[in-house]
Amino acid sequence: MEVSKLLGFLLRRGVKAAVVVLAIVVCNFLLVHAAPGDPASVIAGQSGAADAVFLEQLRRQFGLDQPLHVQLWIYVKSVLSLDLGFSHRQQQAVSLLVLERLPATLLLTGAAFVFAVTLGVTLGALAAQRVGKWADSLITVVALTFYATPLFWVGLMLVLVFSVWLEWLPSFGMSSVGADLHGLAVVWDVAQHLLLPALTLGLFYLAVYARLTRATMLEVADQDFVKTARAKGVPEGRILRSHILRNALLPVITFAGIQAGQLLGGSILVETVFAWPGIGRLAFEALLARDYPVLLGVFFCTSVMVVLFNLVTDLLYAIIDPRVEVAG
């Protein structure tokens, strides 16, 4: 893949992605504003006291007194200049709010993703290799079990076991606040907090990857070139590694690209159960409070991430699979 081709590809995909993201921005804007209620009434409802002046002030301040299409136009304009707007409710720039929470979500979903992919692929490969044996059955049963169990349920059970009964791990939060830790101790502290939520989020996807890997490996193992490798006298281990697994990873990568974006959505539940300060919860709370700019900001952010993930997937795919031209 030459550099110029790659640049051309990135440019084309960039334009396409920008169009998609913009469409999402507009659609989300309309969807979000279709929800009954507005931030002013929510604040009024929660302040314990309100009057018409108060509501009027808030609405004017939030720009809600403008017609919807004007609000949309203002929003789209500001998004185009990469300004995600201002949360009047929280008195903060949305980009700040989102960026503040994004690392936590990325850490959680990243950890869950890595965990799910590595272990899932390993287990799937193992099962495929021992197809029909007890190890295969065991892995299949375990994968199905996690696949069929509600996420939040797994989270609750993990907390019950590891935090309540065994008291090994903290049950919520991202770090021990006020513990005044430095250096490696901080990493260790966050890692401890991360373990349960990442496990909860990861187990479901682990199951998915294990099943997917197993299925594709069995499919690839059937293909002619594997027979060719055998006819060449290539040892089984090497056949598995450099012929079967490599080809079987292609659908896994495709799936991972799609799913990485969905992981952000799935993290809402886990972030709620484990009080993880990420954007999933930010979005959920913003929705309940009708904090439109924040909600839209999170949507914008996640759709950009999804588009980015897709781009990375395609590039990765193109690197692994020479047949794919990065033609868009």
Added chain:
Amino acid sequence: MTVSRRGLLAATAAVPGLMRVQDAQAQGIAPRRGGTLTTMLTPEPPVLQIGVNNQGPTLVIASKMFQSLLSFTPALEPIPVLAKSWTISPDGKEYVFTLQEGVKFHDGQPMTAEDVIFSIMKFHTELAPRARAVFALIESATAPDPLTVRIVLKQPFQPFLLMFDASACAIVPKHLFDGQDYRTAPAVQRPVGTGPFRFAEWQRGNFVRLERFADYWKPGQPYLDAIIYRVVPDSQSRRLAIETGQAQLTQANDIEPFDVPALRAKPNLEVNVKGWEYFSPVSWIELNHRVKPLDDMRVRQAISMAIDRNFIAQRLWFGVGKPATNPVASTTRFHDAGAKVAAYDVRAANALLDAAGHKANAQGVRFTLKHLVLPYGEIWSRLGEYLKQAFRQVGIALELESTDAGSWARRVGAWEYETTINFVYQFGDPTLGVERTYVSTNIQKVTFTNTGGYSNPKVDELFATARGSADPKDRQAAFSAVQKILCEEVPQIWLMEMAFPTIHDKKLRNVITTGLGVHTSFDDVFLTA
């Protein structure tokens, strides 16, 4: 009973907070300096500046950073805070406050009468609906000297002092707000008050950390080094946190009532339901009088009789709070214990409905009502489910509608509901917290007004009398009369005098010392070793 005398009495007597410390010392426990209090917060507040936001969680945190002139005992007697003493003229129109000396804001600037006047006349008047309504009565506010504030009212307003709690009128630094848009001023993001704790750090979605203010005006106080409010959105995680010692204090909505019995049983924890006297929230089934047959008094009475308030208090709230008998909470002034709603009686309720001409159909249903479930937590969903069953007993099919906070507030504000649940703070005096729900002059398309649309000229008149009178006796008479009428006409179906459990580690002392509970400055709270 005159407030001025009591106020002076309180002012000259020892400060109750200190008394509590002395109590502790008498028991051999000296207040100990040091230690960090970790507690929780539900939900996370949007900003921490009182005035810009007056929601519950904001008040809990901000009351550590901001103070007002007064605070109040559980019996709602004023306690001096930034006001060392005060006098009220016999006609009830002139209030003169003498301020504490040496009070500094967190940025080092001294707090003066100018700050107090700015806070009252400008800041809260502009921002807060509750303050705006009351402070509109002020004719003039002047500062004869930097430590004296003189306020003259246009007319007597007996509950006036109740407005000088930190939750209603926190004193903010004039020099950081004057001439700016109060909502967007930089100080909103880094609140600066006179309280014992100053703002240190806020990681959104994670925690707020307050640290000890070294120049606090009470020497040697506060005792704690820092307070950390952790944001924990899941109630079971919160329960775990207090149980496992990851947090030492929970307040307000942190702990669900059904968890309270288990926590009461923990030897290291103390469960306290006091400290809500100033707010005294009363919950009720809010009926929209525009919806037939809710305009029929007999129907409302029947519904009221169909509700087993003891069941609600015991089975749903697990004894946190008690059944309401009357629109005015028993902890609010001028509550009349003689006025009571009719007792739980399903048979009588059915008879009443029969008499009102609502015959049951083949399925035993007289009519169907919709119920907008209050979206503030699971307990309200349970209440909705109970009500569905209770209404069923008298032949009313209750169809639940669930919603989120945004939709709930809009729909109630727009009168687009049939029945819902609401609970409202009473702020110590029926004029401040009860009147607004029942007078026809306050029928507005805004939440916490008379959204139900109840209208009775006699009630309007009695509330007006009580509002304008300077004499507590006259006020009591008017309030008693109105409570009788309301208990008869049941414009809303009062359910509970609510309380919220404050649960803390026994090592944490002096948590609840006033009628404001956890909404006080915590300058006397300490952790024993």
Added chain:
Amino acid sequence: MPAFTVKDFWRRYRRNKGAVVGLVVLLLVMLMAATAPWLFPGSPWDMASAPFLPPGEMGMLLGTDSLGRDVAAGIAHGARISLLVGAVSTAAALLVGVTLGAIAGYLGGFADDAIMRFTEFFQTIPSFVLAILLVAIFTPSIGSVVFAIAVVSWPPVARVVRAEFLSLRGREFVQAAEVLGKSRVSIVLTDILPNALSPIVVLSSLMVATAILLESALSFLGLGDPNLMTWGFLIGSGRSVIRLAWWMSVFPGIAIFLTVLALNLVGEGLSDALNPRLARQRGGAA
């Protein structure tokens, strides 16, 4: 792609033991749903006994909840709604997904491009977030929950159907139908669709499972229909008292788990039995 007789199909299906177990469990759940009004007469919302009774006490098989309602009755009645939500939302998602996928795959060209961009657009928004948003907009009710689940579940159907149609469109028997002068609608309905059914059937069984999980997740966040007893509601109301009354969330959790597992097993069995490649493999002859 060979067609099977029912007998053929059953013979293949039966070979997968897990799938048979799944089918049995699924049938039991359906039976429970069907007989709930007789097993547990009256409303599942009725307060049947004292609150928080552990399983087995005072005749309460699976215990009672915070208002003294019978958990077993809740599960039996909840099965009706959970299955209904799963089935209706899947049916709706299939309707949209199959229609769009069929149009895209059969017509190709501009229609394909437009539909696939539309589908991608839906896949770019995290589905759970979108579902939450939709339920919030339309206020939580069984209708809005079903609608939201359907809206987030159709894109994969559209993609699968499109791929199938794209490949079937070029098959010679479809070309033969074309050459016979059959109308487009008739070709789609009688030639392509029946041959694309296998993956659709397999996918739907998994979608029902996913829908049940989604509904429970929405209820977990308090966005379920408050008038209907569903498993999601049971867990949602039980999870906060999980340490006080473990049975309140454990049993409905198991019910969801078993049903979803059964649906997955059935899906896998269907996939094995309907997939000619696999069938050939298991058939053995080279």
Added chain:
Amino acid sequence: MSLLSVEGLTVALPPGGDRADAIEDVSFSVDAGEILCVVGESGSGKSITANAVMGLLPKGLPVRAGAIAFEGTDLLRLGAEPMRKLRGQRLAMIFQEPMTALNPLMRVGDQIAEVLQVHGAAADAARRVPELLAAVNLPDPAAIARSHPFRLSGGQRQRVMIAMALALEPALLIADEPTTALDVTTQMQILRLIREIQSRRGMGVLFITHDFGVVAEIADRVAVMQHGRIVEQGPAAEVLNAPQHPYTRGLIAAVPHGAAPERAAITGEEVLRVTDIAKTYRRGGIFGAKAVVRAVHDADFTLKRGETLGLVGESGSGKSTLARCVVKLVTPEQGEIAYDGTNLRLLSRAAWKPYRQRIQMIFQDPYASLNPRRTVGDTIAEGPVTHGTPRAEALGRARELLRLVQLDAGAMDRYPHEFSGGQRQRIGIARALAMRPDLLIADEPVSALDVSVQAQVLALLAEIKARLGLTMLFITHDLRVAAQICDRVAVMQRGAIVEQGPTRQVFSAPQHAYTRQLLDSIPGRGWTPPQL
């Protein structure tokens, strides 16, 4: 001692198959420097034999009896590891599908080098890989080595496979239908290459094929397999020219004779005139780079009533696209398709409908061309019903047609999967005939069939055509088939007809270089099957 000697080899089928053993009591031997062709129809067990020798039988197919001696070692008693070491080193194998037999993700050079690496000759890889690629006549070996398989043509891939097989100079090469998936010209090159390398190195070759032409081209000795047994074996000349076993005789009789018979010129009126047709495929979207393939251009032809025109050419030459243009399965951008004077190209879908009854098509793949979810009766009756014939009448006609194509009327209610390939092709023919067409387009109707079945179907087509007076456009890649059935042939290359004329004339005196090349590439063209 033979290089390879197989004695009484019996491989079991899993229970439930159509016979107990996949191969039974198979004995043969291959000497060094000799090519043994194992020939037989699909399912005869020839591939299983080859795989058994390589030790690559699937788990479900155990060896029940017999011995395989290779250079004196009994392979069946050899452990897995020593067997692996033999594979690729002393025993090598190439497969039918060059498109799928190479790992798509690995560079070609690496795949060849892998053979050297796993057999302890990694050090030689850098030197040997280009050598090997050159040895199989691939141009620019260094560039090829760096390529991924998808960049190479089928023929090039098969050469790579051969290079890989030859890497360690094995004593025995097993070739399992190595040219079946290739075009004739490529096939001839590969056959020559194998022959050349084999004779140069003195290898033994076990060559599996179903094509007697290939056998005639390459074999020293022949073993004929039927239903898992070897029914006849002997020197190639003997078996080909004087077959003994009835099965062998039947097979050889079915081989189309290369020579085109003299045919009377057709003088009917013109039915179809195709002029100036162009079809171009574009790939890539708005942003993507466009790839343009001119599938058909310069391909004018006419068809007279009662005539059979053969469109011949290699894969990708555009012959199928051209045929599909005529029935509007493909819409050309320009040109005229005049059928009885009407330009079909310009007609709308609705206006086309009446012509559907008059122009019908038979497809290549008997497995893919029938809707698997529809009974045979419905499949045949469907066309007439679509055009308004009452269902009962259409079904009645279907029954008659089944008889016409020599199938039992009981087939009506059965599904396609219950029939063999040849039977299905008959059903396909019946479906087309149900419309009572006068123009029949046959797109490679016999290329997926075994040779004996192929002969039957061709005979059937010829008979029906004669009986019903059909006009036929017959697409095929097999020149021998074309010679046998077509009145005229048109040779297509890269989308254009390069030569057309009466079959005999084109075959005996080809004008275009490409036609000559095609004719030269007919395997076994030097062999005239005996008249049996």
